[in-house]
Amino acid sequence: MAQKPDYNFDFEQVAADSAIGWVGSSNKDYRRSLDSTIAKSGNYSAVLEFIGEQPSFGTWTFVLPENYPGKKITLSGYIKTENVEGYAGLWMRIDPQIAFNNMQQEGISGTTDWKRYEFTLTMAPERTERIMLGALLAGKGKLWVDGLKVTIDGKDIATVVPLEKPAAKRDTAFDTGSAITLPDLNxxxxxxxxxxxxxxxxxxxxxxxxxxxxxxxxxxxxxxxxxxxxxxxxxxxxxxxxxxxxxxxxxxxxxxxxxxxxxxxxxxxxxxxxxxxxxxxxxxxxxxxxxxxxxxxxxxxxxxxxxxxxxxxxxxxxxxxxxxxxxxxxxxxxxxxxxxxxxxxxxxxxxxxxxxxxxxxxxxxxxxxxxxxxxxxxxxxxxxxxxxxxxxxxVLDKFFGERHVPVDVHFVEEQAVVTGYRHDVWGKAMGLEVGDVITAVDGKRIADRTKELMKYAPASNYARKLRDIGPMLLRSNDSALRIDGVRDGRRFSKVLNTYEPGELKFNNPFYVEDMDFKIIGDDIAYINNGSFNAKDLPLYWDRMKNRKGLIIDARNYPRHFPIHQLSGYLMPYPIPFVAISRGSIQQPGFFVVDPPTSVGAVNGKRYDGKVVILVNEMSLSSAEYHAMAYRVHPNATVMGSATAGADGNISPIMLPGGIRTVISGIGIYYPDGGETQRVGIVPDIEVKPTIRGIKEGRDEVLEKAIKLIKEE
Known part of the structure; x- marks a missing residue:
């Protein structure tokens, strides 16, 4: 029988000014401490306080030392807040990817007195590797937490006998290291x-x-x-x-x-x-x-x-x-x-x-x-x-450069081009303009630097590799770097200051926060697939159903997965759009393709206008999956450039050193077996941004889509 572990959910067991058993995130913008003057009960409460310049989140974390039998696990505790801008909460996670809650939906903010909170997660003991819990502060302010309690199926966890560890976990022979020393290998x-x-x-x-x-x-x-x-x-x-x-x-x-x-x-x-x-x-x-x-x-x-x-x-x-x-x-x-x-x-x-x-x-x-x-x-x-x-x-941040020049750089027409600013004042003060072409950094030609970085830019295809390399070009561990460039045919050189990432705003077109729907002119409806929420479809349908055309912008990542609901409004009957292959535990290495999956609802709505789906190298995974679905509309055109070429739900991988990576875990194919991985969603009409268009602030792909719809 497994020995019952000890817990410190009330923060009363203290050593070296810290609560025994508790750890926290390494985020230096958040300070963890114990408070002996403000406590819900006992002598101490735990405190999280934002003390930095760049708000993100900080945590108190406790890892349950065992796995437990049961169906439901409940975390409760008391929280007090002061001037919280963002939210505070309790959190618990059952790994791997079994259950998670961080109370974001409760939105605890502002200044609040002690209040008890509680939530419950569904357990899966047969698959559980680790259960972690604690308190979290996202944003600014200060949080106190005290009197935590964990129950399993209504029983205090201290009374629940943990599951016996499998023999694999009882082997501790190399817990402190492998003891392997390699010779000079022949x-x-x-x-x-x-x-x-x-x-x-x-x-x-x-x-x-x-x-x-x-x-x-x-x-x-x-x-x-x-x-x-x-x-x-x-x-x-x-x-x-x-x-x-x-x-x-x-x-x-x-x-x-x-x-x-x-x-x-x-x-x-x-x-x-x-x-x-x-x-x-x-x-x-x-x-x-x-x-x-x-x-x-x-x-x-x-x-x-x-x-x-x-x-x-x-x-x-x-x-x-x-x-x-x-x-x-x-x-x-x-x-x-x-x-x-x-x-x-x-x-x-x-x-x-x-x-x-x-x-x-x-x-x-x-x-x-x-x-x-x-x-x-x-x-x-x-x-x-x-x-x-x-x-x-x-470690990789140090290798590629921990400091950044406050401008965005992307490859346009195979050249490294300034496309925006990461700080409105510092970026423009550099003397760089949108549309400037960077030709060398610290004396090294961009072509040579790009070649060096290729093997360290994992991606499915060349277009996505360039997309990932662009932001890496103006990084350094020094306070400044020198660039050579070209503007309107004239060469120039500049020394540019670099900054800590926390001082800058990184523009990420992968996630879109702006408008999700609009009408362009009188004839065209526009849906931003990155932010569009299917719950709004009934509201928008009357505004779009009789328009000459619909543009679905998939040059981003969808936050709400509207694929099936929106397809139900586009197609009046189901149409196959994807086939999926999955692996086998009994026969490792075998992948078998399931029958094709369809989109479009039985007796669904019907959109008779032109549908244009916009894609580029930012269209990754779920965005590519959505584009495949919308493409089966009988009057659809895919426009833009090669997508990222990586589709299928991801599977996390943990490697020694605490290194986390992922892979595409299922195969995504067209119903006829055609590949999407590495190939991406190939546009029917290829349209790419130009340096001239970047300088003029134009969206040339969107312009081409509007023109296509207006053509008779």
């Missing part, structure tokens, strides 16, 4: 480590013993790696692998049932073509044919959508970058997730096994966090998935 050792990565990942996702959670497969890697490195020849390596795998026990055959209708087949020929010993080949073949269920400790499929859910992957947040074993674990973990659960693996355009061999020495040779992060970023880039990158990492 070619044979590099090949042996490639083989180890192949075998380790294959056994992880195919062996029933690992599926049950009976083995910590990370730690087993550290146990076998020394023997593989010490092997003098292939026979010794294979013998070490056989002895290691056999400890998992025999398997019952009955799996590996191929699907003739599979969109993607698993890549397992290497088992019989790699020249392994007969014993190793036979053992791996038996495991391939093992009987498996849909229950697995390390991998699941999310409810309904069925994109992969990578479970029980330890983050190793305190990883030392010099830990050779953990770096190789990161490589093996990510590589095998792609190998077996990435729906677009066939579009990588190179043998993914060769990539594993290429990156073994890259991960082995680095010893600091920057080198490790760049190796990860380069590896992720080889997947060619715009979803898949690493964002908000301070």
């Amino acid at each position: 070619m044979k050792q590099v090949e042996d480590l490639k083989v180890l990565g192949l075998v380790w990942g294959f056994v992880k996702y195919h062996h029933p013993t690992i599926a049950k959670g009976d083995v910590n497969w990370d730690y087993e890697l550290f146990r076998v790696m020394p023997a593989v490195l010490a092997a003098r020849n292939d026979a010794e390596r294979d013998e070490a692998l056989v002895e290691w795998i056999q400890k998992l026990g025999p398997v019952e055959k009955g799996g590996d049932k191929p699907s003739v209708n599979a969109k993607l087949q698993p890549d397992l020929d290497w088992i019989t073509t790699s020249g392994f010993s007969e014993a190793l080949t036979t053992l791996l073949t038996d495991i391939r044919q093992a009987k498996r269920t849909d229950s697995h400790y390390y991998i699941g499929l999310m409810p309904n959508v069925r994109n992969p859910e990578f479970k029980n992957e330890t983050a190793y947040e305190r990883m030392e970058p010099a830990d050779d074993g953990l770096r190789l674990l990161a490589l093996y973990r990510y590589w095998n997730m792609i190998q077996y659960f990435f729906p677009y693996k066939n579009l990588i355009e190179e043998d993914w096994k060769d990539v594993l061999g290429e990156f073994v020495p890259k991960f082995a040779d680095v010893s600091d966090m920057e080198g490790y992060m760049l190796a990860l970023l380069e590896l992720i880039g080889r997947v060619h998935d715009t979803h898949a990158t690493i964002r908000g990492n301070p």
Whole structure:
């Protein structure tokens, strides 16, 4: 029986002026403290106070040390606020992506006295990896919190016996590090480590013993790696692998049932073509044919959508970058997730096994966090998935430059062009004008700098890579940088000051906050798909139904997912628009396409005018999905330029060092099987902004759409 843990929900257990068991966000704009003069009960309350220049959010955080049986978990507690601009609240999250609430909807703001608040989340103990809770302050002001209480199905959590940890979590042998020290690798050792990565990942996702959670497969890697490195020849390596795998026990055959209708087949020929010993080949073949269920400790499929859910992957947040074993674990973990659960693996355009061999020495040779992060970023880039990158990492921010020139730069006509300002005063004071072309930064030509950054800009296609590289060009760790440029055919050079990001306003066209609907002239209705809310459709329908044309602007990301409701107003009957492929737990690497999904309602409304859908490289994922749906309108035209080419619900991935990334987790295709990943939504009429149009402040794509609708 598991031992009951201790809790400190009343903040009364204090050490070194902090509440024992509680941590907070690293955001320096928010101060966490204990207050011994203002408390709801006992001697202390916990305080969150905004003290910085750039409001975002700060937290008090408590991680529940166990998993618990039950159906409902309730968090309650008392909150007091002072001059809150934004909102305050309690919060709780059940990982991975099971349930979340931060009380934003309550909108606790201003100055309020102590008041009790409460909310309940639905539990899923069989899938839960971690439960976190605490208090949150979003925006400015000050928050006090006290007297928290957690109940499960109405019982105080202190009286609930935690679930017994699986054997994989009871293995603590390498909790402080892998204890692996790599030698200077020779070619044979590099090949042996490639083989180890192949075998380790294959056994992880195919062996029933690992599926049950009976083995910590990370730690087993550290146990076998020394023997593989010490092997003098292939026979010794294979013998070490056989002895290691056999400890998992025999398997019952009955799996590996191929699907003739599979969109993607698993890549397992290497088992019989790699020249392994007969014993190793036979053992791996038996495991391939093992009987498996849909229950697995390390991998699941999310409810309904069925994109992969990578479970029980330890983050190793305190990883030392010099830990050779953990770096190789990161490589093996990510590589095998792609190998077996990435729906677009066939579009990588190179043998993914060769990539594993290429990156073994890259991960082995680095010893600091920057080198490790760049190796990860380069590896992720080889997947060619715009979803898949690493964002908000301070190590990468340092590498690319922590300070920014206060202007926006985007590629227009294949040139780096100033498109706006990140500070109205400082930006214009730089002497740069919208439409200026940047040709060099600190003496390096933009073409050369762009080439350097390409491998660190994971994206599905070239257009999206340029979109992501543009804002990186004027970053530096110095207080100023020098640029060369061209304006109206005349060359110029300037020294530009750089600023901390908190001092600037970053213009993000990905999220749109302005108007969601308007009438252009007398003939055309315009819907901004980024901010449009389907609940407003009945109100807007009478204003749009008789117009000559409808423009749907999808050059952004939809916040409200209006796809089905709006399509029901456009098409009077269902029309197929998408086919989706999904992976398999029983047969890792198989992806099968479901029957096509339709949009348009039975006996729906009907819009008879022209429909023009605007897209560009900012149209990513859900925006692309929406564009596919609207495109089936019989009088639709897609206009603009190549989209980001990454569609399908994302699946988060945790890597050693606490590094988070994601992949597109399901395959999105046209009903006839046509690709959308990397290709994007190809416009019927290509229209791109020009430097002249940028200088004149024009939206040339929108202008072209208006012209098309007005044409007879």
